[in-house]
Every structure is written in C-alpha cells, then in structure tokens.
Amino acid sequence: MNPSVPPARRSNTLSSSLGLGEKLFASSDERRFATAIEKGLDEVEAGLLSHMGFADEIADATSRYLLEAGGKRVRPVLALLTAQLGDGNNADVVTAAQAVEITHLASLYHDDVMDEAQLRRGVPSAQNVWGNSVAILTGDLLFARASKLIAGLGSEALILQSNTFERLCLGQLHETLGPKPDENPVEHYLQVLADKTGSLIATAAEVGVMFSNAPKEYTVPVRDFGEKIGVAFQLIDDVIDLSAETGKTGKKAGTDLRSGVATLPLLYLRELALTDSDAAELLTRIERDVNANFYGEGDEAAIDAAVTDLREHAVTKKTLDEARRWGREAVEALAPLPDGSVKKALTRFAESIVERSN
Missing domain, CATH: 1.10.600.10 (Farnesyl Diphosphate Synthase)
Incomplete structure (x- = not known):
C-alpha cells in the first residue's frame, strides 16, 4: 500500500515556522x-x-x-x-x-x-x-x-x-x-x-x-539550551493536546488523555486530588470515562466535557508556567555566548517554542 500524502509542508521561511524573520533581523x-x-x-x-x-x-x-x-x-x-x-x-x-x-x-x-x-x-x-x-x-x-x-x-x-x-x-x-x-x-x-x-x-x-x-567553550551552553528548550517544547505539547482549536493542532482535543497517556496536567491533577475534593472529582471522571472509552463503552460527550474541564483547570495553567520556566532557563544558559545575531536568534527561538499553538 502506497498512500499519498501532501508534499512536504516545511515552512519556507523562518518567520512563519519559528518566528525568526524580517522583524527580528533588521540590519543588513x-x-x-x-x-x-x-x-x-x-x-x-x-x-x-x-x-x-x-x-x-x-x-x-x-x-x-x-x-x-x-x-x-x-x-x-x-x-x-x-x-x-x-x-x-x-x-x-x-x-x-x-x-x-x-x-x-x-x-x-x-x-x-x-x-x-x-x-x-x-x-x-x-x-x-x-x-x-x-x-x-x-x-x-x-x-x-x-x-x-x-x-x-x-x-x-x-x-x-x-x-x-x-x-x-x-x-x-x-x-x-x-x-x-x-x-x-x-x-x-x-x-x-x-x-x-x-x-x-x-x-x-x-x-x-x-x-x-x-569555540569549544560554547558546547555546554548550547547543549544545555537545547535540552531545556526540548523539555519546554514537550510541555507546550501537553497544553496543546487539550486545545479546543483542533483545526490548528490537527488532532482531537485530549488525544493523549483519551489514549491513557499521563501528561503533566494530569500528573498535577493527581497531586492536587490528594487534598482538593474538586480535583479528586475531576480525576475520577477522567479516569472513569477514559477507561470506559478504552473498552469501547465510552460516552464521547462525557469525555469531551472532562477534557474541557481539565483544559480550564489551574493545573493546565501550571503546566504552561512550567514550560515557560524551562524556556527562561534555556535562555539563561546562553549567557556565555557573545552578544549578536546568534544569541538573539536562539532567544527568539526559545520564545517561539513556548508561544506556539500547534
């Protein structure tokens, strides 16, 4: 079977793909x-x-x-x-x-x-x-x-x-x-x-x-930058997974949640559920509806409602804050690099990672 897919969709400009475009680079x-x-x-x-x-x-x-x-x-x-x-x-x-x-x-x-x-x-x-x-x-x-x-x-x-x-x-x-x-x-x-x-x-x-x-002394700063921005990238994915804007994400809201994947919002919810009754109630609904869905008995409307509630819960904002923290630490790792176009671009690169919506 040789299914056809659209031609490669990599953006042709840094501006549209990673926010590194003409507005960033003003001088010749x-x-x-x-x-x-x-x-x-x-x-x-x-x-x-x-x-x-x-x-x-x-x-x-x-x-x-x-x-x-x-x-x-x-x-x-x-x-x-x-x-x-x-x-x-x-x-x-x-x-x-x-x-x-x-x-x-x-x-x-x-x-x-x-x-x-x-x-x-x-x-x-x-x-x-x-x-x-x-x-x-x-x-x-x-x-x-x-x-x-x-x-x-x-x-x-x-x-x-x-x-x-x-x-x-x-x-x-x-x-x-x-x-x-x-x-x-x-x-x-x-x-x-x-x-x-x-x-x-x-x-x-x-x-x-x-x-x-x-210079070899740049190796550790860029390595640390890369690892930290990689974690930030994935945490933003955790937030995007819950997004209602399915046209942008290309996935159904809560795809990971429906598959039983424990992303950071759910892990934070589990922590909070130990002391917060509202969080415990939401966690119970999520686990019940996801398990039912796994066995083909799920109520789609109930799962949609649970995804919406998790998206609007403080734990998702906490996940976004954690992603931004990793992004800030990534930029801080660049301190040993010389000022100039590279540091400027890498900083904007980090910002674009945590600002993305798909």
Missing part, C-alpha cells in the same frame, strides 16, 4: 545571517529527500511517509543557528543536521507504535497504514541511515549519536515502565522528557558548534 548583517539559515535549510531538505530514499519500493514509500507529511524541522534549524557561532554552514554541518532530523523521524515511527497513535502530522500514523512490524522496521532503517551519515563525520560524532540514541531508548523505557513507588511522578516525567525530547534537540545544537569550528 542580520539579514545575511537569516539568509544563510534559509539556504542551509534548503540544503538540508534536499539532502533528506535523497538520504531517505531506498531502492526497495516498500522501504522507500514507508521511509519517506512522515518526511513528506511535513514538520517544522526544529532540530536542523537549531544546528544551523549554532553553526553561525563558528564558520557557518558547511557540508559537515548540513550532514549532521540531516542525521539528527532522520534520527528524530525514526523515533516517531517507534513512538507511534508504542503509543498506538492514530495520527501523525495530520495523516494516519505509519502503523495505522502498514501495521506495527513495518513501522518498527522503517524506524530501524532510518536509525541505520542516520548512523551511516554520522559515521562519515568521525568518531566524536558517532559517540555523540550513540549516547543520544541510548538516552532516547532509556526515556522510552522509563516512560513505558512508569515511576518507581518511591519516585515523584512529576520529576520522573520531566526526566523522561529530557531524555526522549531534550537529548536530541541538545545534540542538534551541539553538532552546529562541533562542525563549524566554533
């Missing part, structure tokens, strides 16, 4: 900086289409499926931005950015199998089209292709990729097993986000420094 030097990022993104995109092609017809179709469904290319953008701390874009920076994005895409195939997701980027998830086995094998193929690209960049890059892949796997494992009896569920969840999302975004920031001959 800053505009040249923005143009360099755009040019690099075009090179990354062209390379992705090439590197993710396979001679096998089925493998070719499945591997390109999520790539062609779209995406903001957050990780390549970050690699290209941090590369401007050194010599700027070069072939190695572009290759590393492509490898990071392919690794990300590979992880999505596996995540959707684990989460039994029905949609990804507005199209049916891969396992919903081809089944779990094909989706898992496609993810494996893409991990192999990313490793091949990284291997061509030397041992340091290969070690970084291996360490990142290890954290991705550990994050998924810990998410699957859940917190230990003596472990704080919120702290456990934030660590899962740091491993599953933050680690790869941190790697994207690091390879930009690594392959642009930027």
Whole structure:
C-alpha cells in the first residue's frame, strides 16, 4: 500500500515556522545571517529527500511517509543557528543536521507504535497504514541511515549519536515502565522528557558548534539550551493536546488523555486530588470515562466535557508556567555566548517554542 500524502509542508521561511524573520533581523548583517539559515535549510531538505530514499519500493514509500507529511524541522534549524557561532554552514554541518532530523523521524515511527497513535502530522500514523512490524522496521532503517551519515563525520560524532540514541531508548523505557513507588511522578516525567525530547534537540545544537569550528567553550551552553528548550517544547505539547482549536493542532482535543497517556496536567491533577475534593472529582471522571472509552463503552460527550474541564483547570495553567520556566532557563544558559545575531536568534527561538499553538 502506497498512500499519498501532501508534499512536504516545511515552512519556507523562518518567520512563519519559528518566528525568526524580517522583524527580528533588521540590519543588513542580520539579514545575511537569516539568509544563510534559509539556504542551509534548503540544503538540508534536499539532502533528506535523497538520504531517505531506498531502492526497495516498500522501504522507500514507508521511509519517506512522515518526511513528506511535513514538520517544522526544529532540530536542523537549531544546528544551523549554532553553526553561525563558528564558520557557518558547511557540508559537515548540513550532514549532521540531516542525521539528527532522520534520527528524530525514526523515533516517531517507534513512538507511534508504542503509543498506538492514530495520527501523525495530520495523516494516519505509519502503523495505522502498514501495521506495527513495518513501522518498527522503517524506524530501524532510518536509525541505520542516520548512523551511516554520522559515521562519515568521525568518531566524536558517532559517540555523540550513540549516547543520544541510548538516552532516547532509556526515556522510552522509563516512560513505558512508569515511576518507581518511591519516585515523584512529576520529576520522573520531566526526566523522561529530557531524555526522549531534550537529548536530541541538545545534540542538534551541539553538532552546529562541533562542525563549524566554533569555540569549544560554547558546547555546554548550547547543549544545555537545547535540552531545556526540548523539555519546554514537550510541555507546550501537553497544553496543546487539550486545545479546543483542533483545526490548528490537527488532532482531537485530549488525544493523549483519551489514549491513557499521563501528561503533566494530569500528573498535577493527581497531586492536587490528594487534598482538593474538586480535583479528586475531576480525576475520577477522567479516569472513569477514559477507561470506559478504552473498552469501547465510552460516552464521547462525557469525555469531551472532562477534557474541557481539565483544559480550564489551574493545573493546565501550571503546566504552561512550567514550560515557560524551562524556556527562561534555556535562555539563561546562553549567557556565555557573545552578544549578536546568534544569541538573539536562539532567544527568539526559545520564545517561539513556548508561544506556539500547534
């Protein structure tokens, strides 16, 4: 089966995709900086289409499926931005950015199998089209292709990729097993986000420094920035999951909640329910209706009402505040970097992450 999906929907401008556009870059030097990022993104995109092609017809179709469904290319953008701390874009920076994005895409195939997701980027998830086995094998193929690209960049890059892949796997494992009896569920969840999302975004920031001959002392600041903004990114996703604006999100409000995924608003609600009767009542309704839905006996109107109540509850505002805190800490991590276009762009990058609505 070779379903067609719309052409790749990556934004052609930094302004529309990540808020890094003409209003940010006013001077001629800053505009040249923005143009360099755009040019690099075009090179990354062209390379992705090439590197993710396979001679096998089925493998070719499945591997390109999520790539062609779209995406903001957050990780390549970050690699290209941090590369401007050194010599700027070069072939190695572009290759590393492509490898990071392919690794990300590979992880999505596996995540959707684990989460039994029905949609990804507005199209049916891969396992919903081809089944779990094909989706898992496609993810494996893409991990192999990313490793091949990284291997061509030397041992340091290969070690970084291996360490990142290890954290991705550990994050998924810990998410699957859940917190230990003596472990704080919120702290456990934030660590899962740091491993599953933050680690790869941190790697994207690091390879930009690594392959642009930027000063090595910039490595830790951009790595810390990437990991923290990765956690913020995922926490905003937790808020967006409850959004009533399904036209923007491309998903039904409360998709994660309906699937039994415990995002931060629900974890905060569980904490509050220990001492607050209203929170306990809402938690009871959510758990009852989600469980009934799991067994095909759910009342759609009741679930919709529970999602609305959770969206309007203080715990969702608390989640948004937590995302903004991680965003602020990400910007603070940039303090050792020199003032200029790169720090300005990375700061705006962080702001756009916590301001997004889809």
